[in-house]
Amino acid sequence: MQTTNGISILQIKNTQVSVCNNKKKEELIQFDQFDEDLIPKSKLFSPMNVNLNLKCVENYGNNKIYDINETGPNEQQNKSDQLLDQLNSKQRMDTSLLQVNVMTERLNNQNLIFYAPQYIPDVQHFLTQPVPVDKIVQCTLIKNKKGFCNFYPKFELYFSESLKFLCAGKRQSTKRKSNYIISSNVENFNSNNKSVCIGNLKYGTIENSFYLYDNGNDPNKSGQLETTRREYAVYFYKKSSLGLKSINVLIPSVINGQPQDFKPITQNQGIQKAFSQSKNENVMQLVSRPPTFSEEKNAYQLKFTQRVRAASNKNFIIISNNQQNDEEFILQFGKCGDEYYNLDICHPLSILQAFALCITQFEIKLK
Known part of the structure; x- marks a missing residue:
């Protein structure tokens, strides 16, 4: 050296x-x-x-x-078990995209205040509510490959600074593809336990789509609207014209500090259907930032803050669909070590919506 x-x-x-x-x-x-x-x-x-x-x-x-x-x-x-036995396994980097880590003052430019309360009286409410305006939540996601986690992956989310555990998601052993239970308990993933189960991430009927719900009941099995599950987000993946992965995120709009409520009984009542209706103000669209071509490097590249330390095809940035300022983001997700990823979340996303989106990165396989 x-x-x-x-x-x-x-x-x-x-x-x-x-x-x-x-x-x-x-x-x-x-x-x-x-x-x-x-x-x-x-x-x-x-x-x-x-x-x-x-x-x-x-x-x-x-x-x-x-x-x-x-x-x-x-x-x-x-309390977790000891996570990730080693950080020194051999790793391959994605060569399709050059990722540049520029030490910008992006967080300062956005005038954001770091938000990581030590005491959280209602964990479920905290995780499902939008991040406050002008604040940023910095988390670290860990993919746990220990034991049976190779077959049923488990992802755990912590505050980056204090290492306070927030939630975990684990793939379920079902016939359907890529269904996850998201829990506020690192070991308990019982969907019937409403005190710890805060979300269900399900692979959609449309190819390369995922749906995020709360712990309510399937409308086909529930006879009451009060107990029907709430829809938090819809995630769509497709290949861009450059052959790179493109992400579309649909979430309920936040009006007067509160997200709009979606409890679809039929497929014609959910977030996706509402968005397809022109000028629907109850749904917000977020997109992944497209890479730019660098003539100097002869490659496509994305700019990240210093919290992203390694190139990976899992790295991405989410912005609003009409955003012009390339120094701002709503979500930034990127690798910082073997099976370690840093996640920065801003308004209007909630921690749960952001965490579920990051899990889909490990499940999607575009053809």
Whole structure:
């Protein structure tokens, strides 16, 4: 490793990767694959070089995580097992998109205040309500591959700074494709337990679509409107003209601080149908930011803040469908380590809507 003006430069297969310090503005350039004979990946993603926003990283030589869920006495049921045994497994990077990490003042430009309350009296209400205007919630998502999680993946969400557990989603062993229960308890995914089950993410009848509901009942099985499930969001994926993944998000509009209520009894009463009606003010459309072509790099690229540390085809940015300012975002999701992803959420999304959208990134396979 050599150092130039305080910036560590790592030579990997004749490709330079600049690891930024807090004072310099440099670019994190995508590379194809680690050659562990030259430099172990554990050194590149160690706490010495990259801030993973995880205070509990110890003994970075072994890259093990200990006591990642530091909860109080009233939250002991949410304690995780030791997550992610190692950070040093071999990793391949997506080469279809060059991702540039620019140390901009994007968060300052948006005049956002970090929002991470220590005491949350009603977890379900907190997770399902829109993030307050002019605030940003910074979380870290962890994909747990331990044990049977290879077959039934589990994703856990924490505040990045305090490591307070927020919620977890786990794929269910059903015949239908990609159904997830989202729970406020890291171990309990019983959909009948309304005290912990806060959401259901289901693969849609339309190809490459997902629907997010609360813990209410299926209208085909419920005889009462009061107990019918509420629809929180609809996610659509398609290939763009560039052959890259494009995301459309439909959510209830937020009016006077409250999201509009959708409890569809039939397919003609949901968010998707309401959006198809012209000038419907009860539904808001969000889209993924398209990459721009860099003639210098001869590749398509996206700009992320410093919380995104590694190139991945899971990385994406969500904006409003009519947004012009390329320095602002509503959601930013990107890799920061092996099976670790940072998630930044702004109004009008809720934490639950954002978390469910990120889970779909691991399920979608466009042809």
